[in-house]
Amino acid sequence: FAGFVDTGARLVGVEAEGGAVMAFGRVGVMHGFRSMVLQDEHGQVCEAHSIAAGLDYPGIGPEHAYLGDIGRARYVTVNDDEVVEAVVRLARTEGIFAALESAHALAWIIRAAGSGELPAGANVLMTLSGRGDKDVSALMEAR
Structure with a gap:
């Protein structure tokens, strides 16, 4: 988001529903930094879940926590089923096999x-990184 913070662009971050730190986290310290963290009632770090192994993390970087706190960015969630459907749809329509991590953003856009919420003709920029071939076993289990 750094390159767009000082523009009029609408910033939307998409989290895995089972690891939605911005939706369900509280301020805490983990790995030496203070940010939003998924915690239980005793302040112990909770496990996060996502079909994407790269999103199984119970915290969020300080920049995202700050942008959410000041209202500059909005954070939304998608579930595993939406992510799988986004991967399949992109593969079928465009021949691109997206990584599950990036497919979270695509699922929300869809x-x-x-x-x-996104009007017809809206300009949308999202990152599509990684390789979906590493996620074949997770996709097969989910379908």
Whole structure:
């Protein structure tokens, strides 16, 4: 988000529903930094879940925590089923096999476009990184 913070761009971060730190976390210290962390009632770090192994982390970087706190960025969640459907849809329509991590953003874009939250003709920029071939076993288990 750093390159777009000082622009008029709408910033939307997409989290895995089972590890939605911005939605369910509280301020805490983990790995030497203070940020938002998934915690239980005693302040102990809780496990996060996502179909994407790269998103199984119970914390969020300080920059994202700050952007959410000041209202500059909005953070939303998608579930594993939406992510799998986004991967399949992109593969079938464009021939691109997205990594599960990036597919979280794509899943939200598909949902937001379908609901009208993203109007027709809106300019959208998302990152599509990684390789989906590393996720074949997770996708097979999910389907």
